[in-house]
Amino acid sequence: MSTQSSTTEERTGIDEIHILWISEGMSCDGDTVSLTAADQPSIEDVVLGLIPGLPKVNLVNKVLSPSLGGEDFLAPYRAAARGDLKPFILVIEGSIPNQRIIDGEGYWTSFGNDPETGQPQPLNWWIDQLAPKAFAVVAAGTCATFGGIHAMAGNPTGCMGLADYLGWEFRSQAGLPVVNVPGCPIQPENFMETLIWVLQHAAGTAPPPPLDHMLRPQWLFGKTVHEGCDRAAYYEQADFGKDYNSPKCLVKTGCWGPVVNCNVPKRGWMAGIGGCPNVGGICIGCTMPGFPDAFMPFMDEPPGATLSTLAVKPYGAVIRRLRGLTNDMVNHEPKWRHNKQKLTSGYNPHYRP
Amino acid sequence: MTTSTKRKPEQIVDMSWDPITRIIGNLGIYTKIDFANREVVECHSTSSLFRGYSVFMKGKDPRDAGFITSRICGICGDNHTTCSNYAQQMAYGVKPPKLAEHITNLGEAAEYMFDHTIFQDNLVFVDFCEAMVKATNPGLLTRAERTSAPRGAVHGFKTIADIMKAFNPFEGEVYKEALKVSRVTREMFCLMEGRHVHPSTLYPGGVGTMPQPNTFTDYLSRLMHVIDFVKKAVAMNDDVFDFFYEALPGYEEVGKRRIMLGCWGAWQNPDVVDYRYATMNQWGKAMYVTPGIVVDGELVTNNLVDINLGLRIMLGSSYYEDWVNERPFVTHDPLGNPVDMRHPWNQTTVPVPQKRDFDGKYSWVMSPRWHHPQTGEHLALDTGGGPLARLWTTALSGIVDTPYVKATGSSVRISLPKGESLPETTLEWRIPKWSNTIERDRARPYFVAYAAAMALQFLEEAMGMLRSGDTKVYENFEVPDEAIGCGFHEAVRGVLSHHLVIRDKKIANYHPYPPTPWNASPRDIYGTPGPYEDAVKGQPIFEENGPDDFKGVDIMRTVRSFDPCLPCGVHMYMGKGKTLSTVHSPTYGASHG
Ligand code: SF4
Ligand code: SF4
Numbered sequence: 001m002s003t004q005s006s007t008t009e010e011r012t013g014i015d016e017i018h019i020l021w022i023s024e025g026m027s028c029d030g031d032t033v034s035l036t037a038a039d040q041p042s043i044e045d046v047v048l049g050l051i052p053g054l055p056k057v058n059l060v061n062k063v064l065s066p067s068l069g070g071e072d073f074l075a076p077y078r079a080a081a082r083g084d085l086k087p088f089i090l091v092i093e094g095s096i097p098n099q100r101i102i103d104g105e106g107y108w109t110s111f112g113n114d115p116e117t118g119q120p121q122p123l124n125w126w127i128d129q130l131a132p133k134a135f136a137v138v139a140a141g142t143c144a145t146f147g148g149i150h151a152m153a154g155n156p157t158g159c160m161g162l163a164d165y166l167g168w169e170f171r172s173q174a175g176l177p178v179v180n181v182p183g184c185p186i187q188p189e190n191f192m193e194t195l196i197w198v199l200q201h202a203a204g205t206a207p208p209p210p211l212d213h214m215l216r217p218q219w220l221f222g223k224t225v226h227e228g229c230d231r232a233a234y235y236e237q238a239d240f241g242k243d244y245n246s247p248k249c250l251v252k253t254g255c256w257g258p259v260v261n262c263n264v265p266k267r268g269w270m271a272g273i274g275g276c277p278n279v280g281g282i283c284i285g286c287t288m289p290g291f292p293d294a295f296m297p298f299m300d301e302p303p304g305a306t307l308s309t310l311a312v313k314p315y316g317a318v319i320r321r322l323r324g325l326t327n328d329m330v331n332h333e334p335k336w337r338h339n340k341q342k343l344t345s346g347y348n349p350h351y352r353p
Numbered sequence: 354m355t356t357s358t359k360r361k362p363e364q365i366v367d368m369s370w371d372p373i374t375r376i377i378g379n380l381g382i383y384t385k386i387d388f389a390n391r392e393v394v395e396c397h398s399t400s401s402l403f404r405g406y407s408v409f410m411k412g413k414d415p416r417d418a419g420f421i422t423s424r425i426c427g428i429c430g431d432n433h434t435t436c437s438n439y440a441q442q443m444a445y446g447v448k449p450p451k452l453a454e455h456i457t458n459l460g461e462a463a464e465y466m467f468d469h470t471i472f473q474d475n476l477v478f479v480d481f482c483e484a485m486v487k488a489t490n491p492g493l494l495t496r497a498e499r500t501s502a503p504r505g506a507v508h509g510f511k512t513i514a515d516i517m518k519a520f521n522p523f524e525g526e527v528y529k530e531a532l533k534v535s536r537v538t539r540e541m542f543c544l545m546e547g548r549h550v551h552p553s554t555l556y557p558g559g560v561g562t563m564p565q566p567n568t569f570t571d572y573l574s575r576l577m578h579v580i581d582f583v584k585k586a587v588a589m590n591d592d593v594f595d596f597f598y599e600a601l602p603g604y605e606e607v608g609k610r611r612i613m614l615g616c617w618g619a620w621q622n623p624d625v626v627d628y629r630y631a632t633m634n635q636w637g638k639a640m641y642v643t644p645g646i647v648v649d650g651e652l653v654t655n656n657l658v659d660i661n662l663g664l665r666i667m668l669g670s671s672y673y674e675d676w677v678n679e680r681p682f683v684t685h686d687p688l689g690n691p692v693d694m695r696h697p698w699n700q701t702t703v704p705v706p707q708k709r710d711f712d713g714k715y716s717w718v719m720s721p722r723w724h725h726p727q728t729g730e731h732l733a734l735d736t737g738g739g740p741l742a743r744l745w746t747t748a749l750s751g752i753v754d755t756p757y758v759k760a761t762g763s764s765v766r767i768s769l770p771k772g773e774s775l776p777e778t779t780l781e782w783r784i785p786k787w788s789n790t791i792e793r794d795r796a797r798p799y800f801v802a803y804a805a806a807m808a809l810q811f812l813e814e815a816m817g818m819l820r821s822g823d824t825k826v827y828e829n830f831e832v833p834d835e836a837i838g839c840g841f842h843e844a845v846r847g848v849l850s851h852h853l854v855i856r857d858k859k860i861a862n863y864h865p866y867p868p869t870p871w872n873a874s875p876r877d878i879y880g881t882p883g884p885y886e887d888a889v890k891g892q893p894i895f896e897e898n899g900p901d902d903f904k905g906v907d908i909m910r911t912v913r914s915f916d917p918c919l920p921c922g923v924h925m926y927m928g929k930g931k932t933l934s935t936v937h938s939p940t941y942g943a944s945h946g
Contacts, residue, residue, distance in 0.1 A: 030427025106706020154409040244561040244827035274543025280561030281553025297414035351411040
């Protein structure tokens with residue numbers, strides 16, 4: 001791997017860039033797997049230079065990189081940590097464990113070994129080294145954006161999203177905050193589009209991507225599930241499925257679509273196929289900061305749904321306002337996700353009811 | 354080693370590969386290699402990721418378990434959801450409608466086809482591709498160029514080297530086609546289960562997928578477009594693996610272990626399954642992949658009850674506190690059999706982060722073992738990467754008898770219909786002589802064929818039901834105050850079980866055991882190594898490179914043959930090893946060379 005250094009510190013006009021992808025957060029690596037499902041465009045298209053207006057991209061991802069493993073695989077990361085490889089986009093997959101709650105030398109997750117001690121090098125060390133040097137920092141998937149499943153109540157690792165870890169005021173070398181692409185996992189094309197926008201910004205052909213207050217791309221997460229759902233006409237007619245045998249609206253059986261920001265029912269899962277409420281799956285809010293705790297138990301009618309489904313006949317401004325309140329509620333992360341020296345998740349391994 | 358009669362003085366070098374890239378977290382392989390005798394003399398396998406599902410599921414609504422446990426794995430999350438639903442259905446006493454079972458089976462068939470294809474062709478086969486063989490065994494490549502491919506009429510390649518070229522990453526014809534096939538099969542999956550990898554339409558009690566004729570024809574038309582690819586994959590794999598045995602005498606020793614295979618069964622038979630523990634042996638044997646344990650070539654049991662009661666979770670080299678002094682959750686199973694304290698139903702997970710020490714504790718993985726009731730051994734069963742154990746137990750049991758797949762007692766016959774360019778074809782997988790690297794890999798494309806064939810049967814039955822107006826896919830249930838449940842399934846890479854205890858309508862205990870802990874486990878309390886460690890230790894080295902430019906291809910082939918989730922492209926040791934004066938020096942990373 002070359003350790004080419006950019007000749008300029010300018011923020012535009014980059015003609016070659018590295019993507020350093022680390023999936024060693026608390027995650028299932030489902031975001032990398034989802035990425036390989038994208039075909040509009042595919043990751044091969046980006047790497048092979050088939051998308052006009054992008055810099056040349058050198059992707060380093062453990063699933064897709066043709067590099068050798070072990071230290072050879074780590075070489076570009078080590079070079080970037082030393083400041084010898086730039087510019088690069090840092091992609092983090094998985095939630096960030098709280099290393100500060102560990103006494104002594106243990107670790108929750110690591111990425112390679114510390115060359116000095118031979119002991120596992122914690123993920124947190126890498127983020128501390130790489131994030132401030134990155135052109136942009138992208139969080140792939142709900143674990144990395146907001147903590148996700150691994151940060152749920154009762155977790156032992158105290159993990160959190162990347163913006164909680166780095167601070168919401170964090171800015172990359174390009175002056176960008178963390179770019180959050182939530183989804184458990186990412187919808188394949190949603191991620192590719194965001195990546196392309198960031199790459200175009202690097203090439204100087206596009207402004208920074210427009211993000212909302214939770215740092216999500218606005219054009220992807222600006223609408224609710226409900227607004228794109230092909231069962232919405234049933235909702236409007238107050239025609240609700242009583243169980244999962246129904247092609248009708250799923251709100252009574254647990255769908256959170258009315259207040260969740262996500263475009264999957266409209267877009268499908270891959271190549272327009274699949275999805276959630278549109279094919280019979282309740283929306284469990286997997287793109288949201290409050291996921292999963294705010295949406296559990298998943299198979300019950302969401303609180304507040306009774307009110308809005310009753311009020312659906314004289315619908316209008318009132319409903320929108322009520323829904324706005326709930327949307328605000330689920331658009332916040334629980335307070336226990338933080339980087340303090342204390343575990344506040346309610347962890348209790350010896351739980352006996 | 355097969356050839357050397359007199360051992361030379363040892364020349365031991367530490368070699369490590371960390372991270373070996375894979376789906377869940379990190380896998381590191383640390384070895385000591387005797388270059389004088391060209392043999393691996395020691396191997397440790399370590400994982401450095403803890404996530405804690407069994408901890409944070411406690412106290413939650415049990416119906417949420419499938420949605421949460423899907424997130425254990427980013428490639429076979431659906432296998433977890435399915436297995437969780439099986440366990441819940443036992444606990445709730447609910448039996449989903451038949452059509453829901455067909456839809457679930459079709460989703461799982463698509464998952465096996467997708468996952469095995471992308472893994473074998475885009476990841477495993479890079480270790481056997483032209484570029485790799487050139488870098489590790491140039492002499493072998495010259496020979497491959499001169500050897501014509503016996504099954505060329507099926508796959509269209511003239512020589513063995515031509516097949517190897519087609520597997521070159523990003524450029525090779527088969528490599529590229531496999532990526533496409535992995536997308537089409539994922540579309541088939543999404544038709545049944547909504548989203549890949551974390552499905553949206555699976556519920557305890559059934560599915561939410563709206564069954565319509567096009568739900569199944571959309572699946573069928575895609576399946577028929579990939580069916581010839583499946584036939585070709587089997588032929589190409591057979592050609593290359595037969596060539597390895599022939600060209601490198603002794604290659605059967607690579608990754609060879611004592612035959613100790615476990616399979617927990619896949620695809621429920623909707624006519625038989627009722628999810629009750631009392632009838633579990635019957636409906637377990639009716640599954641379309643037969644569960645079983647095979648030791649030294651003999652079938653030990655097909656009974657899911659025996660399999661369940663023999664499960665033991667051992668510590669020894671893992672970063673956890675023992676739970677033997679906790680209060681047990683389950684003292685007896687529903688049939689009155691005693692349940693061991695080391696059984697998943699009674700486990701309490703208490704993580705203790707600490708330093709890595711290969712003489713002490715060195716992994717976040719625990720050591721699942723199976724207690725053999727006759728011999729008293731705690732067996733480090735492996736899954737053969739999934740397909741090897743599945744085909745072996747099914748073939749030996751001789752129970753499966755369907756229009757497209759038939760087990761004979763010594764083989765499995767798989768019939769695939771005519772495709773775009775190839776005629777109707779019957780493939781036969783025969784029980785091999787060894788449980789080794791090549792046979793683990795060879796079984797994989799055969800299992801893709803198996804899954805495609807079973808999908809045809811499920812499609813026909815589902816279509817029949819739909820046309821007769823039977824479209825119910827979900828059955829309601831009540832969560833009981835107290836209950837226990839267990840689910841047995843096959844994740845793509847092998848055995849998967851979920852164990853659940855409900856108290857006060859909440860999860861009191863939940864322990865999923867996926868295949869990777871079985872295969873990647875460290876040494877247990879008795880010092881028994883896990884399957885990766887055991888398979889690598891003692892294996893001969895065929896790579897022509899010496900310690901200075903050693904890549905470790907034979908070792909990586911072995912580790913990867915188990916399908917350690919999803920390893921990428923090529924992950925090899927690069928650079929120089931460190932020669933040691935004593936064998937007991939700590940093993941450091943490659944950068945210490
Ligand atoms: S199914 Fe969900 S997203 Fe669709 S209309 Fe009903 S509430 Fe809205
Ligand atoms: S519709 Fe809901 S469950 Fe489906 S992907 Fe979007 S947020 Fe997640």
